[in-house]
Amino acid sequence: MDLLRIADLEPGQLAEILARAASVKSAPQEVAGRLAGKHVGLFFMKPSTRTRVSTETATVDLGAYPVVLGQQEVGLGKREAVNDVARVLDRYLDVLALRVFDHADLVAVAEHADAPVINLLSDEEHPCQALADLQTIAESRPLAGSTLAYLGDGNNVCHSLMVGAAMSGMTVRVATPQGYEPQREYLETARAHGDVTVTDNPLDAVRGAHVVYTDVWASMGQEEEAEARARRFYPFQVNGPLFAMADPEAVFMHCLPAHRGDEVTDEVMDHARSRVYDQAENRMHSFKGLLVYLFE
Numbered sequence: 354m355d356l357l358r359i360a361d362l363e364p365g366q367l368a369e370i371l372a373r374a375a376s377v378k379s380a381p382q383e384v385a386g387r388l389a390g391k392h393v394g395l396f397f398m399k400p401s402t403r404t405r406v407s408t409e410t411a412t413v414d415l416g417a418y419p420v421v422l423g424q425q426e427v428g429l430g431k432r433e434a435v436n437d438v439a440r441v442l443d444r445y446l447d448v449l450a451l452r453v454f455d456h457a458d459l460v461a462v463a464e465h466a467d468a469p470v471i472n473l474l475s476d477e478e479h480p481c482q483a484l485a486d487l488q489t490i491a492e493s494r495p496l497a498g499s500t501l502a503y504l505g506d507g508n509n510v511c512h513s514l515m516v517g518a519a520m521s522g523m524t525v526r527v528a529t530p531q532g533y534e535p536q537r538e539y540l541e542t543a544r545a546h547g548d549v550t551v552t553d554n555p556l557d558a559v560r561g562a563h564v565v566y567t568d569v570w571a572s573m574g575q576e577e578e579a580e581a582r583a584r585r586f587y588p589f590q591v592n593g594p595l596f597a598m599a600d601p602e603a604v605f606m607h608c609l610p611a612h613r614g615d616e617v618t619d620e621v622m623d624h625a626r627s628r629v630y631d632q633a634e635n636r637m638h639s640f641k642g643l644l645v646y647l648f649e
Contacts, residue, residue: 354469354647355463355469356470356471356472356480356481357456357459357475357478358472358477358516359512359513359520360542361480364521366646368521370484370646371484371491371521371639372642373641373643373646374485374638374639374643375642376642377638377642378488378638381641385415385416386415387415387416387645387648388415388416388417388648389416389417390417391416391417391447391448392418392445393408393412393419393420393446393447393448393450394422394445394446394448394450395409396421396423396451396452396453397421397422397424398424398429398458399454404452404474404481405421406637407633407637407640408481408637408640409421411638411641412640415644417447417644420445429453429458435462435465436464439461439463439465439466440465440466443465443466443467443468447469448469448470448644449462449466449468449470449471450471450472451470451471451473452473453475454475455475455476456472456475456478458475459475471643474509475509476509477509477536478513479509481639481643482514482636483516483517484517484639484642484643485632485633485635485638486566486608487517487518488635488639489606489628489635490518490564490604490606492628494602497522497523498522498523499523499524499563499564500524500525500561500564500600501514501526501563501564501566502526502559502562502566502599503515503525503526503528503566504528504529504555504558504559504565504566504589505567505569505570505589506529506533506568506569506570506571506572507527507529510568511527511535511568512535512536512539514566515535515539515549516542516543518543518547519544519547519548519549520546524548525543525548525549525550526549526550526551526558527551527552527558528551528552528554528555528559529551529553530585530589531553532585533585533586535551555588556595556598559598559599560598561598561599562600562603563600563602564603565591565596565599565603565604566605567606568607568616569612569615569616570582570583570586570616589616590618591605591618591621592620592621593620596620596621604626604628605617605626605628605629606627606628607629607632609632609633611629
C-alpha cells in the first residue's frame with residue numbers, strides 16, 4: 354500500500370493507523386524491534402527538521418535501519434531518471450519515503466517500485482502531518498462531531514488535513530483570502546466524506562470551533578511572494594481576540610515552523626491550550642503507527 358494522498362486510505366484504515374499511533378505512544382516497548390531486518394529509505398529533496406528527525410527516530414525505535422538520502426547524491430529526475438531511481442531503490446529497501454517538491458515525482462516512484470511509497474511532503478499533500486494532527490486532536494476530544502477551523506493558505510497541509518478530518522467525521526471550515534482556496538479536487542474529495550465549507554471570513558470559520566489551525570503564509574519556494582502574501586493574509590492572523598471566538602476549550606495547532614507575529618501571535622503559540630509541540634512529537638508516533646500498520 355502506498356500513502357501518497359490521505360485519500361489513499363479508506364476511513365477505516367485511517368482510524369486503524371491512528372489507533373496504532375496512540376497505542377505506540379502509550380506503550381512503545383510493545384513495538385520495539387518489531388521491524389528488525391527492514392530497511393526504510395528516507396529521501397529529502399528539501400530541508401527538514403521534524404520530518405527528518407521523527408521518521409529516522411521512529412524507524413530506529415522499531416528496529417529497522419534508516420537509509421537517509423538527499424537530492425545531492427540521488428539527483429532525482431536530473432542526474433538520473435525517476436523510474437530508474439525507483440527501480441534501483443526498490444531492490445534495496447522495504448519502504449521508500451520521500452519529501453519532494455513535485456507530487457508527480459512521488460507518483461512516478463510509486464509506479465515503478467513494489468515497496469510501499471510514503472509521501473513525506475509534496476507540493477500537493479502532507480499526509481504524514483495530517484496523521485499526527487488527527488492523533489493530536491483525538492488526544493483532546495473525539496474527532497467525530499468536532500469542528501476544525503483552518504486559517505491561511507489552501508496549501509498541501511490544508512489539503513491533507515481537510516480530507517483527513519472530514520474522513521474522521523469532523524466538520525471542517527477553511528478560511529483563506531480569495532484566490533488562495535484549496536484546490537477543487539481536494540475540496541470535492543473532502544466534501545464526499547463530510548461537511549466542509551470554504552470562506553474568506555476568518556470569524557465565520559473560528560466561531561465556536563474546537564480546533565483552530567494555521568500554517569505559514571509563504572512556504573518553501575514561495576519566498577519571493579512573502580511580502581505580497583503577508584498583506585493579503587494579515588486579516589487571517591490567529592491572535593488572542595480571534596482565538597477567543599472559538600469554543601472555550603478549543604486547542605490551537607500549527608504544523609511548524611511558525612513565523613511568530615505573522616500567521617500567529619506569541620499569545621496564541623504559547624497559550625495553555627496550544628498543542629503545537631504535541632503535534633511535533635506525534636509526528637514520530639504516527640509514523641511508527643503507519644509503519645507498523647504497513648507490515649502487519
